[in-house]
Structure formats: C-alpha cells, structure tokens
Amino acid sequence: MGRKGFFVFLVPFLLISSTTHAESVEDAYISFGISQKGLEFAKDLLINTAISSLIPLQLPNIEQTVQIPLVGKVHMVLSDIVIYQVNIPYSIVQPGEMGVTIVASGATANLSLEWSYSYSTWLFELSDSGVASIQVDGMEIGMTLGLKNQQGTLRLSPEDCGCYVNYISIKLDGGASWLYQGIIDYFEDDIVSTVEDTITNKVTEAVIKLDSVFQSLPKEMTFGNITTLNVTITEGPIMTTTSLLIGINGLFTQIDPKVTFGHYHNNLPSTGSCNNAEKMVGISVHENVLNSASIVYFNTNKMYWIVDTLPDQKMLNTAGWRFIIPKLYKEFPNDDMSLNFTVLSPPIIKIENEGIVATAYSDVFINVVDAGEVIPVACISMEIEASGFAGISLSTVSGGISLSKLTMSLKWSKIGTLHMLLVQSVMSRLLKSIIVPVVNLRLRVGYTLPDFHGYGLQNASIIYGDSKIVVCSDVARAYEYIPNRILS
Numbered sequence: 176m177g178r179k180g181f182f183v184f185l186v187p188f189l190l191i192s193s194t195t196h197a198e199s200v201e202d203a204y205i206s207f208g209i210s211q212k213g214l215e216f217a218k219d220l221l222i223n224t225a226i227s228s229l230i231p232l233q234l235p236n237i238e239q240t241v242q243i244p245l246v247g248k249v250h251m252v253l254s255d256i257v258i259y260q261v262n263i264p265y266s267i268v269q270p271g272e273m274g275v276t277i278v279a280s281g282a283t284a285n286l287s288l289e290w291s292y293s294y295s296t297w298l299f300e301l302s303d304s305g306v307a308s309i310q311v312d313g314m315e316i317g318m319t320l321g322l323k324n325q326q327g328t329l330r331l332s333p334e335d336c337g338c339y340v341n342y343i344s345i346k347l348d349g350g351a352s353w354l355y356q357g358i359i360d361y362f363e364d365d366i367v368s369t370v371e372d373t374i375t376n377k378v379t380e381a382v383i384k385l386d387s388v389f390q391s392l393p394k395e396m397t398f399g400n401i402t403t404l405n406v407t408i409t410e411g412p413i414m415t416t417t418s419l420l421i422g423i424n425g426l427f428t429q430i431d432p433k434v435t436f437g438h439y440h441n442n443l444p445s446t447g448s449c450n451n452a453e454k455m456v457g458i459s460v461h462e463n464v465l466n467s468a469s470i471v472y473f474n475t476n477k478m479y480w481i482v483d484t485l486p487d488q489k490m491l492n493t494a495g496w497r498f499i500i501p502k503l504y505k506e507f508p509n510d511d512m513s514l515n516f517t518v519l520s521p522p523i524i525k526i527e528n529e530g531i532v533a534t535a536y537s538d539v540f541i542n543v544v545d546a547g548e549v550i551p552v553a554c555i556s557m558e559i560e561a562s563g564f565a566g567i568s569l570s571t572v573s574g575g576i577s578l579s580k581l582t583m584s585l586k587w588s589k590i591g592t593l594h595m596l597l598v599q600s601v602m603s604r605l606l607k608s609i610i611v612p613v614v615n616l617r618l619r620v621g622y623t624l625p626d627f628h629g630y631g632l633q634n635a636s637i638i639y640g641d642s643k644i645v646v647c648s649d650v651a652r653a654y655e656y657i658p659n660r661i662l663s
C-alpha cells in the first residue's frame with residue numbers, strides 16, 4: 176500500500192487538530208474529510224436538489240396603476256407569476272472561516288405570467304388579459320452556509336444570501352404594443368426585485384429546512400435491537416480553504432443490557448493518508464470502533480464452536496487421535512469426540528500497517544462422547560491471532576481473515592500430559608479448515624452500510640496503519656435518487 180502520497184486534503188486537518196484541538200477531551204473515533212472534489216459533488220447535488228424542490232416557484236402578484244401616454248390611467252395586474260425553469264451553467268464552492276460559500280453565476284430562469292389591465296375613459300371601460308413569458312438572464316445567486324457543531328449535532332445556517340438579476344426580457348402573447356412598453360417601463364424593476372427577493376427567501380428557507388433535517392437525525396444509529404453507533408459530532412466542522420472535516424464519537428454501544436465503553440486513549444481524527452488525492456471523501460476509522468463492536472458482538476453472541484466432524488465428514492474419533500494422544504485412545508477406545516472452541520473475551524483488534532490483526536483468547540475443551548455422555552478430558556488455552564482485511568463496495572463492508580499465529584498451553588488434563596507440539600499442529604489444521612472458513616463465510620457476505628438518500632461509496636480504497644483504517648472513496652448514486660426527498 177503506497178502510503179507516501181498524503182491525502183492532500185487531510186494534511187491540513189492533521190496540522191489543525193494537533194495544534195488547536197490537542198486539548199480536546201472528546202473522542203472522535205470516526206472522522207470524515209471531504210475534499211474539494213467532494214465539496215463540488217455535494218454542491219452540485221445541493222443545487223440540483225434545491226432547483227427541483229423549488230420549481231415551480233410562485234411569485235407574488237404585482238399590481239400598479241400607471242399613467243400611459245395617449246392611453247391614460249391604466250390599472251395593470253401581473254398574476255400567476257411562476258418560475259418554471261432555472262438553469263445554472265456555472266457554480267463554485269469555497270469553504271472558508273464562516274462556512275461554505277456557494278455561488279451560482281450566469282443562471283437563467285424562465286417565468287410565465289398572466290397580465291390583465293383595465294382602464295376607463297369618459298365613454299367606455301376597456302379591459303384585456305393574456306399571458307406573457309419572461310426570460311431572466313445573468314442571474315447571480317450566492318450563499319454562505321454557516322456550519323457549526325451545537326451539542327453534537329451539525330447546525331446549518333444561511334449566513335449571507337443574495338440574488339442579483341442582470342437582465343430580463345419580456346415576451347407578450349397578444350396585447351397591444353403600448354402594453355408591452357408599459358410592462359417594460361413600469362414593471363421591469365418590480366419583476367426583477369420580486370425574482371431576487373423570492374429566490375433569496377427560498378434559498379434561505381431551504382437552508383433552514385435542511386438544518387431541521389439535520390436536527391431530526393438521531394445522535395445514535397441503531398443496528399437491529401442489539402447495538403447503537405454513537406454519531407455525536409465531537410470534532411469540527413473544521414474548514415480549510417479546500418476541505419471540510421467532521422469527527423464523530425463513532426463507538427458502538429450495546430442496547431440490552433446497556434453497556435457503554437469507557438474512554439480509550441488516543442482520540443482525535445487527525446491523520447489519514449489516502450494515496451489518491453482525487454477522491455471525494457476520506458473516512459478514518461480508529462481501531463477502538465472495531466473494538467467496541469467486538470465487545471458488543473462478544474456479549475450478544477455465543478462465541479463457541481463445537482467441532483465433531485472433520486472436513487471430510489468423518490466423525491472425530493479417539494482412534495484417529497491415537498498417535499497424538501495415546502492415553503486418550505487407551506482410556507476411551509473408539510469413542511466419538513468433540514472439541515469445544517470457546518472464545519473467552521472479546522477479540523482485541525489492532526490496525527497495523529499490514530492490515531487488521533485480531534487476537535482472541537480461547538479455551539478448547541477436548542470431550543469424549545461415551546454412551547451419549549459428554550466427558551471433558553482436557554482443556555487447552557489458546558491465543559489465536561488472525562489477520563484480516565476489509566473491502567468496501569457501494570453498500571457493504573466485507574472481509575476475510577486468516578490464521579496468522581497460534582500459541583497454546585495445557586490448562587488441565589485427566590489423561591496425563593499431552594504432546595503439545597503434535598496437538599498444536601492438529602488444532603491449527605482444524606482451525607484453518609473448519610473454523611476460519613465458517614467465519615469467512617459470514618464476513619464475505621458482509622454488512623450493509625447505511626446510505627444517504629441513495630448515495631454510497633464507489634471505487635473505495637483502504638489504507639491501514641497508525642491504529643486506523645482510512646477509506647478513500649468517491650461517492651456515487653447507489654440507486655434511483657429522488658431529489659425532493661432531502662428537502663421535503
């Protein structure tokens with residue numbers, strides 16, 4: 176794994192968090208970094224979402240009584256003013272101290288409206304009505320999205336929001352030419368400022384709505400009825416000129432009975448090194464996250480395996496062990512046997528440069544089944560070390576392990592001392608051929624990741640080291656996406 180190339184956008188975080196946040200006592204075991212490329216992606220998503228949730232946009236009616244040369248005093252009303260299309264050809268995103276600024280420029284919009292007028296002379300009363308279309312050009316829409324952490328939740332606020340319309344052109348269907356001129360002369364400014372005000376208000380409203388979406392997110396994510404993941408924000412948001420970082424607590428807690436885990440050493444999201452600066456996001460997961468999951472898993476699952484048949488379907492029998500443990504065969508000739516591999520404590524997980532290393536302490540009971548009765552005859556304590564790797568596809572994490580180290584010692588025996596070297600090589604073969612494949616079968620199926628409105632990770636690469644797994648990835652649509660769902 177090439178760890179030389181630092182993930183460009185995470186480097187500033189390292190500097191920031193190790194200087195200004197070194198005192199922080201909060202734990203952030205999972206941290207998310209969003210690169211400029213990721214921010215661009217989020218910005219486009221946000222703009223498309225905003226447009227599709229705002230359009231069609233109804234503007235307030237505009238009424239005026241105006242003096243038209245040669246015609247006289249005319250009461251004119253523009254109603255049903257609707258922006259039905261907005262195009263944003265160019266936009267930028269820039270994180271800064273106050274928040275993330277998004278500017279859309281050169282935007283165009285199409286409006287439709289109904290016009291009507293009435294006026295009276297001393298002889299008769301006249302009125303007419305029709306429709307018109309208006310094209311708005313060169314619109315600039317700018318907004319600074321304030322981001323802050325309020326008691327562990329991300330708060331969004333519209334800090335600075337504005338819309339400026341450069342030019343409008345009006346096309347009337349029907350109507351007299353004086354009317355056209357009248358609308359141009361008397362309504363142009365009104366239309367422009369109505370468009371500007373309405374868009375500014377709507378964008379502000381959208382940010383407030385998005386904020387309430389964030390407020391409604393729970394501070395813990397529940398998996399089944401077994402465990403919750405603490406997603407309380409504990410670090411950031413930290414903004415640099417090209418990136419954004421957020422750290423969450425990230426530890427698993429058991430629901431029933433409630434078990435929370437004490438403080439671990441080593442917090443701070445800090446380092447993460449992706450060897451590909453072109454990725455949108457970097458997610459750093461500390462080994463303590465895996466250890467908290469390991470504790471929950473251990474507490475909620477029976478962690479023992481009974482082995483009584485060999486991979487070739489032959490039952491374990493003392494006859495097969497007569498050269499390994501001669502005394503066993505002598506006392507229980509031709510009896511069935513079973514081995515009970517019992518994991519004694521939650522496997523301890525460490526992340527080293529080569530990958531994930533899990534150490535499990537277990538006892539293996541050697542049982543003899545004599546006339547239906549299970550008789551434990553010896554117990555061996557084992558320290559099993561397995562190395563593992565993980566992979567991430569769009570919506571699942573999967574992995575695999577292999578046995579890397581096995582040490583064992585005799586705990587007690589009713590059949591005298593055992594030739595441990597022989598026993599160890601048999602146990603090692605059994606672990607490799609029976610237990611490891613069972614574990615791998617489950618790990619290969621994988622665990623489903625939560626998705627965000629149909630978006631998931633794509634082209635993820637994983638880097639191990641420094642007690643962390645760093646996932647560098649792009650974000651892509653996992654399934655059909657309905658933009659309105661985010662804001663409505």
Ligand SMILES: *[C@@H]1O[C@H](CO)[C@@H](O)[C@H](O)[C@H]1NC(C)=O
Nearest residue numbers: 260283284285308310311312
């Ligand atoms: C909307 O406006 C764009 C440019 O602003 C123009 O090219 C397009 O034809 C208009 N669409 C309709 C349906 O009027």
Ligand SMILES: *[C@@H]1O[C@H](CO)[C@@H](O)[C@H](O)[C@H]1NC(C)=O
Nearest residue numbers: 398399400401402430431432
């Ligand atoms: C958790 O859910 C499973 C089935 O989904 C159920 O069998 C079990 O009793 C539940 N446990 C608790 C503690 O609610």
Ligand SMILES: *[C@@H]1O[C@H](CO)[C@@H](O)[C@H](O)[C@H]1NC(C)=O
Nearest residue numbers: 201202405407409424428435
């Ligand atoms: C979740 O994390 C926050 C911040 O580290 C902590 O204050 C809170 O107690 C945690 N919640 C649970 C249920 O452990």
Ligand SMILES: *[C@@H]1O[C@H](CO)[C@@H](O)[C@H](O)[C@H]1NC(C)=O
Nearest residue numbers: 479480481515516517540549
């Ligand atoms: C295996 O050993 C564990 C721990 O001693 C025990 O709780 C469990 O009942 C045993 N299982 C069988 C099937 O013997």
Ligand SMILES: *[C@@H]1O[C@H](CO)[C@@H](O)[C@H](O)[C@H]1NC(C)=O
Nearest residue numbers: 633634635648649650651652
């Ligand atoms: C993922 O990689 C494939 C092949 O390298 C590429 O075609 C695709 O565009 C990438 N996806 C993203 C979201 O960058």
